[in-house]
Amino acid sequence: MSVVTVAAVDLGATSGRVMVGRVGDGILSLQEAARFANGPVATPDGLHWNIQQLYSDVLAGLREAATRASIASIGIDSWAVDYALLRGDRVLGQPFHYRDERTARGVETVHAQVPFADLYSHNGLQFLPFNTLYQLAVERDTGMLDVADRVLLVPDLMAWYLTGEKVAESTNASTTGLLDVTTHGWNGELMDRLHLQRTLFPSLVQPGDRIGSLLTHVAVQTGLHASTPVIAVGSHDTASAVVATPMTEPGGAYISCGTWGLVGVETESPVLTVAAREANFTNEGGVDGRTRFLHNVMGLWLLNETVAAWILEDGGPFNLSALLDAAAAVEDAVPVFDANDSRFVAPGDMSGRIALWCTEHGVWAPTSRAHITRSIVESLAAAFASAIRNAGELSGQEVRRIHIVGGGAQNPLLCQRTADRAGLPVIAGPIEATAIGNVLVQGRALGATEGSLESLRDLVARTFNPRVFQPKGH
Numbered sequence: 001m002s003v004v005t006v007a008a009v010d011l012g013a014t015s016g017r018v019m020v021g022r023v024g025d026g027i028l029s030l031q032e033a034a035r036f037a038n039g040p041v042a043t044p045d046g047l048h049w050n051i052q053q054l055y056s057d058v059l060a061g062l063r064e065a066a067t068r069a070s071i072a073s074i075g076i077d078s079w080a081v082d083y084a085l086l087r088g089d090r091v092l093g094q095p096f097h098y099r100d101e102r103t104a105r106g107v108e109t110v111h112a113q114v115p116f117a118d119l120y121s122h123n124g125l126q127f128l129p130f131n132t133l134y135q136l137a138v139e140r141d142t143g144m145l146d147v148a149d150r151v152l153l154v155p156d157l158m159a160w161y162l163t164g165e166k167v168a169e170s171t172n173a174s175t176t177g178l179l180d181v182t183t184h185g186w187n188g189e190l191m192d193r194l195h196l197q198r199t200l201f202p203s204l205v206q207p208g209d210r211i212g213s214l215l216t217h218v219a220v221q222t223g224l225h226a227s228t229p230v231i232a233v234g235s236h237d238t239a240s241a242v243v244a245t246p247m248t249e250p251g252g253a254y255i256s257c258g259t260w261g262l263v264g265v266e267t268e269s270p271v272l273t274v275a276a277r278e279a280n281f282t283n284e285g286g287v288d289g290r291t292r293f294l295h296n297v298m299g300l301w302l303l304n305e306t307v308a309a310w311i312l313e314d315g316g317p318f319n320l321s322a323l324l325d326a327a328a329a330v331e332d333a334v335p336v337f338d339a340n341d342s343r344f345v346a347p348g349d350m351s352g353r354i355a356l357w358c359t360e361h362g363v364w365a366p367t368s369r370a371h372i373t374r375s376i377v378e379s380l381a382a383a384f385a386s387a388i389r390n391a392g393e394l395s396g397q398e399v400r401r402i403h404i405v406g407g408g409a410q411n412p413l414l415c416q417r418t419a420d421r422a423g424l425p426v427i428a429g430p431i432e433a434t435a436i437g438n439v440l441v442q443g444r445a446l447g448a449t450e451g452s453l454e455s456l457r458d459l460v461a462r463t464f465n466p467r468v469f470q471p472k473g474h
């Protein structure tokens with residue numbers, strides 16, 4: 001087998017990156033070519049993504065990647081559920097951000113048409129008010145679907161920009177709520193019941209499929225060869241992260257911890273029990289037809305949004321690691337609030353909302369920055385531990401260790417407190433699991449690595465040294 005060099009475009013809700021990955025012959029390495037900011041833009045019609053800015057950052061990142069190596073292929077992953085509407089080849093406005101509050105209206109309409117229990121039996125998806133089907137209900141009710149003839153999820157939109165091909169990658173399509181959880185195909189009947197035209201949704205492709213090659217002007221702009229293929233990866237970022245989670249032995253659960261904490265296990269088939277539905281567990285599509293049986297916990301969003309306000313308040317440089325040290329040094333018992341409370345979803349004053357939650361629940365509200373931070377970490381760790389227990393019980397798997405991958409893996413306090421509260425060892429890393437999963441699936445499609453997910457994970461385990469946190473009593 002030979003070594004190949006690929007570009008992984010990895011778009012998160014707060015930042016995006018283009019990584020250059022080398023894989024093959026037992027080698028796996030990753031180098032950052034570009035990193036750029038991403039985030040919501042509020043306009044009078046709601047919260048949006050600046051998709052053109054993001055695309056031009058992707059192009060610049062690919063151009064940088066091309067200066068570093070000869071790129072054999074490109075793979076794209078991003079956050080889930082959000083999409084652009086198109087008519088022909090025209091994109092109809094900036095895509096909405098999933099934190100836009102309009103989605104509540106969509107929930108009411110959809111559940112009046114198809115009650116949640118019925119929906120769950122079809123799509124196996126946990127209730128999140130921003131799942132694509134609720135967003136599309138709002139588009140329909142505001143007349144947008146009288147105009148639009150295509151829906152492209154964010155990574156599929158980027159792939160179309162690069163290649164001119166309109167497809168829907170299956171792991172991310174599973175987060176729309178419109179895929180059949182058992183057959184993994186579009187659920188036309190569900191679309192009919194929700195009055196969504198079946199033709200809105202492009203043909204599905206699987207991770208590893210070739211989407212197309214670069215449009216001439218893209219090749220010119222990036223300095224890449226026009227023949228460079230764009231290969232479908234687990235285009236849902238969480239699907240790519242789970243590929244690169246080094247679960248090399250039975251008993252591993254994962255927390256893909258970035259903006260969200262996606263907490264769960266991998267299963268061979270969906271778990272569609274009443275208990276799973278009531279615990280609000282999701283069955284998202286994984287690479288190679290696996291199921292990502294998991295629960296969304298609010299994640300680092302709670303901390304990042306809190307800190308963002310303090311940065312504004314201070315108006316100068318901010319020392320995050322000093323804050324985390326101060327939080328670790330807090331010896332008082334801090335309040336543990338419900339990190340999953342829906343009040344925390346929208347952007348805005350986070351510490352105020354935490355204080356209100358505490359007052360409403362008869363517990364003291366932390367006021368110092370160190371106490372607030374510690375309270376957030378403890379609440380996240382508690383929510384993670386509880387979701388881990390549920391994942392094990394509901395799937396019938398015995399969880400013996402927890403892998404934390406993503407940005408959360410570089411927060412030792414969070415890793416330790418998760419270990420303590422779950423009573424299980426936490427194996428932290430790799431931090432860049434999403435991009436690594438993206439690289440691995442491309443490498444496999446190009447024939448540079450072995451076939452099974454297990455062998456890909458072995459390679460990750462051999463390459464990246466994790467940090468292990470043993471549980472202590474709490």
Ligand code: LRH
Nearest residue numbers: 079080081237238260262
């Ligand atoms: C994480 C993520 C998560 C989704 C959310 C919208 O980035 O993709 O899996 O639920 O964003």
